[in-house]
Amino acid sequence: MHQLIAAPYADHHLLVRPGSPRAARLPLRRYEELRTPASSVAPAWLADAARLAWDMELSEQAVNEIVLVRNHSPYGYGRASYELNLGCNYDCEHCYLGLKQFSGLDWPDRERLLHVVRDAGVLWFQLTGGEPMIDKFFPETYELAYELGMLVKILTNGSRLATARNLALLTRLRPNRITLSLYGATADAYDGLTRRRGAYRMFLKGLDAAHEAGLPLDLALIITRHNAHEADQMRAFADRYALPYREYTHMSPTIYGGAETLATQAPNHLADREPFRGCNAGHTFFHVDPHGMASICKVGRDDAIPLMTTGVEGLSRLGGVADSLMLRTGGCTGCQLSGTCRVCRPLAKVYQEAEAPLDRYCQHSTTRS
Structure with missing residues (x-):
């Protein structure tokens, strides 16, 4: 290798x-x-x-x-993410995936998809879910992505990191990064948020095994109304392991348009977003859902391209899709403050379609005319 x-x-x-x-x-x-x-x-x-x-x-x-x-690709995509499956062994009420259904490509199609991603030029490749490590083809998917010359990052809840097969695989073929979501600093908060008894214990077992194996780790601190009282303890937890971390406080509507996730936000912990200055979604980056549908990102899923029928050539349309989705239309039409807006147009559209209160996503909610 x-x-x-x-x-x-x-x-x-x-x-x-x-x-x-x-x-x-x-x-x-x-x-x-x-x-x-x-x-x-x-x-x-x-x-x-x-x-x-x-x-x-x-x-x-x-x-x-x-x-x-790696060969040159005419498509110029350097990064991509792939949801192996929307299924998860947790039941977090803040999760933007909503239904968390177990479904996706069989192995022959998934193998073909990974070659399409490689042929698009992708070097940095993120595996996510749902929970990617409970997917039945996770080991095969990870190993093939590695063999094809991609640097793989895994987003996981850590509950399956300590299993012998996964730990041996990731130790033998080292990932570029493993990001573990931290849902609390105690079992009460963690298990309460995930609605799974024993989840905190599984997380610690996975974290400790990966840490001992010297795998490259960082943490995503998910702060909601369920665990906001432990925010300082969560930061201290990361410091004890000497792990870098980022905090996530803004909850999004579900990918099906549901606003039920918004009630989980901890209002006193919402951090100001930086003004949105544009991004390369759809141009140098793309996202693939469990069925091989390519979109500009995890949020902007409209006009997705079926890679299983179009092959890598279908990605040539994605830049135009991205440009159309980034136009400020709908609920933002006529806003004189859009130049300092802190959310991208696809994200604003998700909030608007979920009929979310304006103050959940627009920092100008009290001054907009």
Whole structure:
């Protein structure tokens, strides 16, 4: 299995190592040299780069056994996310997935989908759900994505991290990052939010096993009305493990248009969003749902493209979809303050369709005319 990946990314080339956040800029001539090596032995410059970036000593293996060289893609997508399944072993009432149905692609179609993602140029690939590790094809999906030369990030509740098969797989083929959601600092708060007795115990078991294995971890602190009283304890929990974390306080309507999730917000903990300045959703990034439908992101799911029938060529339409979804229409038409709006148009549309109170998503709710 490869130790390094050489890949086009945006308008340049990178040398990356699975399991490491570091990357080295690769001149075009060096990238081309790796594509068609003059000899089977790793060149001296590659050994120097590996030593400098990762303190890594290359063995006497052939260069094509050390480096996986990714081909150029005409589609130019560097990142993507994939919901393996909407099913979950928790029942959090704040979850934007709503129904959490267990359904998705069979293995032959999923295998084809992963090749489509690779052919789109994706280097950073996020596996999510639902809970991805309870999906019956999670190990096969993860391993194939890794073999195809993608740096894999996993979003998980951690409840299945300690299982022997998953831990062995992730230790052998290291992910780029594992982000665990933290739903409370005590069993009472954690189990209460997830509505699953023993969930906190499973989370700790998974976190401890992954931490001991030296896997790259960080935490997502989910702060709702159920656990807001433990916010400081949750931060202290992350500090005890010396793990980086981000806090999430804004709950979104469900992907089916339900507003029931909004009641879980802790109003005193809502953090101000930065003004929205645009993003590359649909242009250099895309999202795939469990049935192979590609959209610009997890929020903007309108006009999704069926990759199982269109193949990678279908992604050529996604940029136009993104541009149309980013237009400020509907409930935002005529707003004179849209230049400082803190939510993107697709997210505002989700709130509006759920008939959410304006103050749930618009910082101008008290000044809008």
